[in-house]
Amino acid sequence: MTLPPWLDDFLWTYQNLVHALGVNGLLALSMYVVLSVGQLSLGQAAFMGLGAYSSALMTIQLKLPFALVLPLSCVTPVLFALLIGIPSLRLSGVYLAIATIGLGEVLRAVYLNVDLFGGPMGLNGIPESAETWMIYALLAAAIVVLWVVGRSRIGRAMEAMREDETAAQVMGVDLWRYRLGALVASAALAGLAGCLSAHASDFIGPNEYGFDTAVTILSYALLGGIGTPLAPVLGAWVLTLLPELLRGISDIRLVVNGLIIVVAVLFLPTGLFPWRLKRG
Amino acid sequence: MIAQQLLNGFLLGAVYALFALGFTLMFGVLKVINLTYGFYFTIGAFIALGLTSKLGLPLWSALPLSAVGSGLVAVVVDTLLLTRLRRKGAPELASLMVTIGAVLALNAAMTAWLGADIRRLPAALIPDAAYNWGDIRVTAAQLLILGATAVLVAALIGLIRFTRLGLAIRALASRPDAAGLMGIDAGRTAAIVSLLSGALAGAGGVLIALDFNAIQPYMGEQMLLRGFVVIILGGLGDIRGALIAGLVLGMVEVLTAGYIASELKDAVGFLILVLVLWTRPSGLFGRAVVRRA
Numbered sequence: 359m360t361l362p363p364w365l366d367d368f369l370w371t372y373q374n375l376v377h378a379l380g381v382n383g384l385l386a387l388s389m390y391v392v393l394s395v396g397q398l399s400l401g402q403a404a405f406m407g408l409g410a411y412s413s414a415l416m417t418i419q420l421k422l423p424f425a426l427v428l429p430l431s432c433v434t435p436v437l438f439a440l441l442i443g444i445p446s447l448r449l450s451g452v453y454l455a456i457a458t459i460g461l462g463e464v465l466r467a468v469y470l471n472v473d474l475f476g477g478p479m480g481l482n483g484i485p486e487s488a489e490t491w492m493i494y495a496l497l498a499a500a501i502v503v504l505w506v507v508g509r510s511r512i513g514r515a516m517e518a519m520r521e522d523e524t525a526a527q528v529m530g531v532d533l534w535r536y537r538l539g540a541l542v543a544s545a546a547l548a549g550l551a552g553c554l555s556a557h558a559s560d561f562i563g564p565n566e567y568g569f570d571t572a573v574t575i576l577s578y579a580l581l582g583g584i585g586t587p588l589a590p591v592l593g594a595w596v597l598t599l600l601p602e603l604l605r606g607i608s609d610i611r612l613v614v615n616g617l618i619i620v621v622a623v624l625f626l627p628t629g630l631f632p633w634r635l636k637r638g
Numbered sequence: 639m640i641a642q643q644l645l646n647g648f649l650l651g652a653v654y655a656l657f658a659l660g661f662t663l664m665f666g667v668l669k670v671i672n673l674t675y676g677f678y679f680t681i682g683a684f685i686a687l688g689l690t691s692k693l694g695l696p697l698w699s700a701l702p703l704s705a706v707g708s709g710l711v712a713v714v715v716d717t718l719l720l721t722r723l724r725r726k727g728a729p730e731l732a733s734l735m736v737t738i739g740a741v742l743a744l745n746a747a748m749t750a751w752l753g754a755d756i757r758r759l760p761a762a763l764i765p766d767a768a769y770n771w772g773d774i775r776v777t778a779a780q781l782l783i784l785g786a787t788a789v790l791v792a793a794l795i796g797l798i799r800f801t802r803l804g805l806a807i808r809a810l811a812s813r814p815d816a817a818g819l820m821g822i823d824a825g826r827t828a829a830i831v832s833l834l835s836g837a838l839a840g841a842g843g844v845l846i847a848l849d850f851n852a853i854q855p856y857m858g859e860q861m862l863l864r865g866f867v868v869i870i871l872g873g874l875g876d877i878r879g880a881l882i883a884g885l886v887l888g889m890v891e892v893l894t895a896g897y898i899a900s901e902l903k904d905a906v907g908f909l910i911l912v913l914v915l916w917t918r919p920s921g922l923f924g925r926a927v928v929r930r931a
Contacts, residue, residue, distance in 0.1 A: 398731045400738070445915040451731045452671045452874075456866045457915060463863050464908035471901035569859060573742045580735070612746035619739025623732050624722060 380493035386578035386594035388547035396520035401458030405435035407567030409549030410556035424487040431553030432546040439545035469564035480563030488557035504587040580622040583629020651888020658868035660838030666875030670733040676858030682708040682840025683847040705837040712836025867907040873921020
């Protein structure tokens with residue numbers, strides 16, 4: 359692809375930021391999918407980490423081509439989502455939240471202690487095979503798919519169960535299936551994001567996928583809102599750009615993210631971008 | 639050897655139980671998984687550190703003061719963040735999300751302020767005597783932890799079982815609207831429950847600090863994960879269940895580290911959690927009401 363020189367310059371200078379915007383957009387969408395069925399998962403960072411580690415190992419140890427690694431990076435996160443989701447999604451929402459927080463922390467302990475995962479040093483020398491256009495193509499595809507699904511019968515059911523579970527159930531919505539489907543889709547998206555970010559930066563470490571990251575991903579979706587699939591992505595972009603624009607707040611970035619969640623839930627339940635999907 | 643391991647596990651489990659007791663009490667009465675709970679644990683240890691190293695207070699006064707201090711922090715956090723949502727009858731996940739945001743902000747602010755370095759209590763504070771019975775060795779610090787935990791647990795159970803306040807708490811836990819009709823001040827009782835739970839967490843923080851002597855802003859987060867395992871294993875809101883599950887988790891962790899692999903120590907609790915969710919979501923004793931959705 360040939361780009362105009364100014365755009366090429368810009369992309370080269372701000373490559374990391376441009377990658378982060380795309381990856382964080384995908385992560386915000388993965389959170390959106392779960393929130394839009396009225397559940398709360400704090401496992402998005404853990405699913406991302408599983409995608410990152412499993413794809414990095416496939417590339418480094420098995421020497422698989424990236425075209426194969428990228429789709430396969432969904433597999434491990436989806437298996438873990440099933441392991442946790444099948445029992446806990448039959449219960450009230452707090453069980454999923456608790457189990458997914460636990461998952462992130464236990465995986466961190468595993469990455470730190472098992473030699474295969476490189477211990478505290480993480481994995482180095484991952485070839486940078488993820489191109490910028492791949493990240494954005496996937497992000498655009500995810501937005502379009504979620505938009506179409508959101509406008510369909512499925513989207514109607516998802517919104518119904520978010521607003522009133524009992525009424526949705528009475529109308530014949532199988533809550534457990536929708537929830538499990540949403541969790542699996544969100545784990546797959548987060549896994550893809552993890553694979554892309556690992557192959558865009560050549561290094562991954564055990565501390566990148568912990569509680570702080572999980573909460574940061576939640577803050578993207580809560581700031582943007584979950585009215586349309588675009589809203590959480592915009593939320594992620596605001597929160598990714600903010601520390602770049604205001605250098606002073608990068609030290610207290612996590613404090614800001616935490617406060618945003620508090621303020622969003624208490625005073626701004628529909629987020630910054632409250633428009634809703636129109637259905638025919 | 640195994641006797642020594644079981645003893646160490648029992649002591650660790652006693653602190654887990656103490657910590658989880660407040661957590662499960664808070665959930666049982668206030669119906670919210672409060673993630674800031676781990677922060678009260680950290681704050682307790684830091685208050686004790688300040689009182690003993692800056693003011694030179696002895697342990698017998700620093701422990702209760704730290705507990706009360708953490709309890710007050712819990713009341714403030716609950717009042718500022720959760721009262722509003724409770725009054726509106728907001729869904730439980732909204733409350734959970736607020737506490738998630740709050741704990742991230744609180745932990746990060748505390749790290750920015752105090753640094754992430756490990757701090758230590760004054761050495762003179764920790765009794766260094768040790769006693770031997772055959773192969774078993776117990777330190778005075780361990781006996782102190784066990785004694786303090788036993789007193790606190792007994793006091794809490796006594797309070798809940800036998801006092802008017804305890805009756806109000808139990809009423810609020812089982813039927814909030816009926817409790818209100820019977821003249822129980824829900825707001826005041828909720829504040830007292832926050833105070834009690836925060837104080838238990840804070841006391842747990844001081845006791846763990848005495849045992850391992852390593853205090854840093856993220857110590858509560860590690861503990862909170864144990865808290866999750868304990869309250870799910872014991873059954874959400876089940877106080878006796880939490881007590882037994884805490885002891886079980888402590889012993890299982892120590893035995894895993896001793897006989898299987900020390901790397902698995904942090905993972906074994908999570909395996910238990912997933913196993914319980916699959917097989918017995920109402921907890922070991924099956925007495926917690928599983929809220930199916």
